[in-house]
Amino acid sequence: xxxxxxxxxxxxxxxxxxxxxxxxxxxxxxxxxxxxxxxxxxxxxxxxxxxxxxxxxxxxxxxxxxxxxxxxxxxxxxxxxxxxxxxxxxxxxxxxxxxxxxxxxxxxxxxxxxxxxxxxxxxxxxxxxxxxxxxxxxxxxxxxxxxxxxxxxxxxxxxxxxxxxxxxxxxxxxxxxxxxxxxxxxxxxxxxxxxxxxxxxxxxxxxxxxxxxxxxxxxxxxxxxxxxxxxxxxxxxxxxxxxxxxxxxxxxxxxxxxxxxxxxxxxxxxxxxxxxxxxxxxxxx
Amino acid sequence: xxxxxxxxxxxxxxxxxxxxxxxxxxxxxxxxxxxxxxxxxxxxxxxxxxxxxxxxxxxxxxxxxxxxxxxxxxxxxxxxxxxxxxxxxxxxxxxxxxxxxxxxxxxxxxxxxxxxxxxxxxxxxxxxxxxxxxxxxxxxxxxxxxxxxxxxxxxxxxxxxxxxxxxxxxxxxxxxxxxxxxxxxxxxxxxxxxxxxxxxxxxxxxxxxxxxxxxxxxxxxxxxxxxxxxxxxxxxxxxxxxxxxxxxxxxxxxxxxxxxxxxxxx
Numbered sequence: 001x002x003x004x005x006x007x008x009x010x011x012x013x014x015x016x017x018x019x020x021x022x023x024x025x026x027x028x029x030x031x032x033x034x035x036x037x038x039x040x041x042x043x044x045x046x047x048x049x050x051x052x053x054x055x056x057x058x059x060x061x062x063x064x065x066x067x068x069x070x071x072x073x074x075x076x077x078x079x080x081x082x083x084x085x086x087x088x089x090x091x092x093x094x095x096x097x098x099x100x101x102x103x104x105x106x107x108x109x110x111x112x113x114x115x116x117x118x119x120x121x122x123x124x125x126x127x128x129x130x131x132x133x134x135x136x137x138x139x140x141x142x143x144x145x146x147x148x149x150x151x152x153x154x155x156x157x158x159x160x161x162x163x164x165x166x167x168x169x170x171x172x173x174x175x176x177x178x179x180x181x182x183x184x185x186x187x188x189x190x191x192x193x194x195x196x197x198x199x200x201x202x203x204x205x206x207x208x209x210x211x212x213x214x215x216x217x218x219x220x221x222x223x224x225x226x227x228x229x230x231x232x233x234x235x236x237x238x239x240x241x242x243x244x245x246x247x248x249x250x251x252x253x254x255x256x257x258x259x260x261x262x263x264x265x266x267x268x269x270x271x272x273x274x275x276x277x278x279x280x281x282x283x284x285x
Numbered sequence: 286x287x288x289x290x291x292x293x294x295x296x297x298x299x300x301x302x303x304x305x306x307x308x309x310x311x312x313x314x315x316x317x318x319x320x321x322x323x324x325x326x327x328x329x330x331x332x333x334x335x336x337x338x339x340x341x342x343x344x345x346x347x348x349x350x351x352x353x354x355x356x357x358x359x360x361x362x363x364x365x366x367x368x369x370x371x372x373x374x375x376x377x378x379x380x381x382x383x384x385x386x387x388x389x390x391x392x393x394x395x396x397x398x399x400x401x402x403x404x405x406x407x408x409x410x411x412x413x414x415x416x417x418x419x420x421x422x423x424x425x426x427x428x429x430x431x432x433x434x435x436x437x438x439x440x441x442x443x444x445x446x447x448x449x450x451x452x453x454x455x456x457x458x459x460x461x462x463x464x465x466x467x468x469x470x471x472x473x474x475x476x477x478x479x480x481x482x483x484x485x486x487x488x489x490x491x492x493x494x495x496x497x498x499x500x501x502x503x504x505x506x507x508x509x510x511x512x513x514x515x516x517x518x519x520x521x522x523x524x525x526x527x528x529x530x531x532x533x534x535x536x537x538x539x540x541x542x543x544x545x546x547x548x549x550x551x
Contacts, residue, residue, distance in 0.1 A: 022378030026371045026394060026434060033427050034397055037408035044411070090307050093300040096290045105308055112311040114535050116492050118512045119528035123314035126321065126329050126520055133317070133331045166311065182288040195287070195296070203287050224401025227494050231516060241403040248407050249499075261404045268401055 038265075045258030055259040065243070069263075072240040075154065075229065076222035079161040084215050086162075087169030088207075094170070095177035113167040121228050124160045125151060128232075152234035160232040161225065165218045172217075176210030213279040220271045224264055240264050315532060322525035329522060340526040350527065353511040360422065360507060361490040364429045368486035369479055371430075372437020373472075379438070380445040391438075398435040405431065406499040413500070420502025428500050429490040436485035444478025445471075477545070484542050488535065 045055050059065050094102050112120070127133050128150035135147040150156055180203070188202045226241035233239065238246075244264060247257035287293070293300065317331065322340055324333025344350050379391050397405060409428050410419060418424035448471065456466035472479065494509045501510040512527055 019378045019382030020384045022374040022382070023390060026375035026438070027390070029371065029427075029430065029434070030393060030397070033409060033412070034405065034431055037412040038404065041404075041408040041411055086303070086307060089300050090304045093304045096288055096293075098290065105304060108308050108312050111536065111539065112315065114488060114492075114539060115315055116509065116528065116531040116535065117494055118509050118516065119318060119531055120314060122512070122516060122520070122524055122528055123318045125516070126525075127314060127317065129329075129520070131328065131330070136331075163310070163314070166307065177288075180288060185287050195294070198287050220399075224403060226401075226403045227513070241401055244403050244407055248410065254411065257407060261407055264401050265404050268399075272399060 041254075041258045042262050042265075043258075044254045045256075045262055048255035048258075055255045059256065059259050059263065065260075068238050068240060068243050071237045072223055075157050075161065075233075075237070075239060076219050078154075078158050079165055079222045080215050080219045082158065082162045083165045083169045083218055084211060087166055087214075088173060088211060090166075091170045091173035092177055094174050109167045109170060112163070117164070117227055120163060121160055121231050124156070124163065124232060128156055128159065151232055154233075154237055156232035156234075157229050157237065157239075160228045161222055164225075164228060165222060168218050168221065169214045172214050173207065173210050176207055180206050209279060213275060216271060216275050216279060220268055220275075223271075224268060318525050319529045319532065321522060322529040324522065327522065329520060329525070340522045343523050344526045344530075347523075349506075350508075350511060350523075353506045353508045354530075356422075356505065357491055357507040357509070360425050360429060361487050363426050364433050364490040365483050365487045367426070367430055368433040368437045369441075369482050372434055372482050372486075373441050373479065375434075376438050376442040376445055377467075380442060381450070394438050395435045397431045402432065402495045406496045409496070410499040420500070420505055422505065425497070425500045425505070425507070428496040429493055432493065432496065433486035433489040436489055437482035440482040440485060441475060441478040444475035444481075448474050480545055481542065484538055488538060491534075492531075 046053060048055075090105075094105055097105075129135075130147040130149070132150075134150060135144075138144045139147070148155075150159070184206070185198055185202055188198050193201065223239075224241050225239065226245060229237075229239040230242050230245075233242075240260060241264065244257055244260045247253045247260060251257075287296070290297075321329050321331065321333065323336050323338070324331070325335045325337040325339065326333050375394060379387055379394075406428070409424075409431075413419040413421075413424045418427070452474070453466045453471050456470045457463060461469065492509065493507075494513060497507045497510045498513060501507065506514070508527065508531065512524055515521065515524055
């Protein structure tokens with residue numbers, strides 16, 4: 001930017017006018033196949049079957065759908081808490097351990113992240129089934145007598161989703177933890193703080209913006225998940241994204257489908273706005 | 286002290302132990318699926334009673350699996366090309382331009398990546414039903430392009446940030462036309478960004494499940510749609526075989542990307 005400001009003024013003008021043209025193809029794609037269809041879907045939620053807000057009344061007024069909302073927030077909340085509690089210590093170690101080892105751990109994290117979502121979910125369906133490895137192991141260790149129901153319920157969804165979300169907590173946190181100056185902790189120790197105090201009064205508060213930002217991101221991503229809850233969850237703990245798909249695919253009720261989609265969209269946008277406004281680590285500095 | 290690996294004290298075994306467990310948690314399901322795809326048990330008993338290629342034979346004997354894999358490849362290849370071209374142009378515009386609303390536009394381009402994909406899938410499905418694009422290759426390409434494009438814009442945008450534009454200007458001063466300078470000077474200089482954009486775009490399309498479920502028709506399915514449809518019926522080991530092939534493919538692309546990065550550094 002600075003460099004182009006030093007070039008000749010006339011030439012710059014030409015280039016400036018021209019540069020908007022470059023974004024036009026991408027902009028057309030986004031306008032026609034993203035903005036317009038989403039707006040059309042939202043229109044249908046207030047126009048079908050008859051104009052009015054009855055779809056929203058039904059969606060927000062019935063206990064069936066309220067349970068879907070509740071379940072969506074429960075799963076997303078559980079996954080976020082578990083992923084942060086497990087992910088923070090891992091990111092901590094990754095930030096300070098010798099490069100040789102951290103590269104290996106990073107390779108494992110990235111591999112799991114890029115493995116096809118269905119392959120990962122299938123793996124957990126097999127691992128967690130009644131005759132699966134997890135149940136067999138728990139039984140041979142004498143922890144349980146008969147197989148536990150680990151799929152088609154909250155446990156299955158939480159395990160499968162945590163598996164997917166862990167990298168999204170760990171990767172951004174590494175950068176945050178690396179940016180903390182170890183001298184601050186040495187100073188705290190010199191001033192007489194013990195290990196626990198160093199952790200709770202210095203390290204944790206300094207990494208809190210990163211934790212909050214990662215947690216919110218994982219929470220929002222979990223809210224909109226479709227595939228993993230549909231395969232690992234049961235019918236009694238349906239999530240919002242499944243509800244949207246069900247309205248459209250099985251019930252062909254575009255009005256209700258649009259309304260559920262708008263609710264999901266609104267919650268997502270509001271949470272992202274909070275993220276950008278208050279938790280953006282780049283802006284905090 | 287807490288940020289010094291050698292002075293962690295009692296915390297060190299705890300952190301290392303937990304990290305090792307997390308690594309196992311992350312890698313074992315993948316290893317497990319690969320192992321089961323060679324196991325003889327129909328009921329996916331582990332460890333398998335004996336080893337076999339039966340599931341791979343079944344996979345390759347069924348033309349629908351093969352056909353869906355080819356469909357996936359074709360769509361991903363076209364999406365990659367379009368995503369890199371549109372992404373390069375958009376990144377160039379966002380990087381060079383000073384028109385109003387540049388930041389808002391950048392945010393808009395990245396929105397499809399952060400939005401719940403099911404909303405986009407349902408909205409596109411409704412539009413495509415009206416346009417007659419539902420269940421067509423064109424529909425698939427448009428849908429996958431929407432989620433691949435943000436990866437291209439980010440990767441190529443980052444590369445352009447690190448490129449000194451005055452080199453391009455020098456080429457123009459030496460008599461190259463603006464586009465000649467861009468293609469022969471700028472493109473090679475940001476080739477690592479273009480390469481990353483291509484790999485990410487390909488994987489984004491190759492792995493897409495939710496959009497694909499809504500874009501598919503009984504006669505036009507990508508590999509993930511075929512796996513999804515089969516999964517809803519039973520957990521046959523044929524899926525383990527298909528998943529293993531998908532995973533192998535991903536590892537191959539990741540190794541390629543790593544080698545490319547290493548080659549650049551050397």
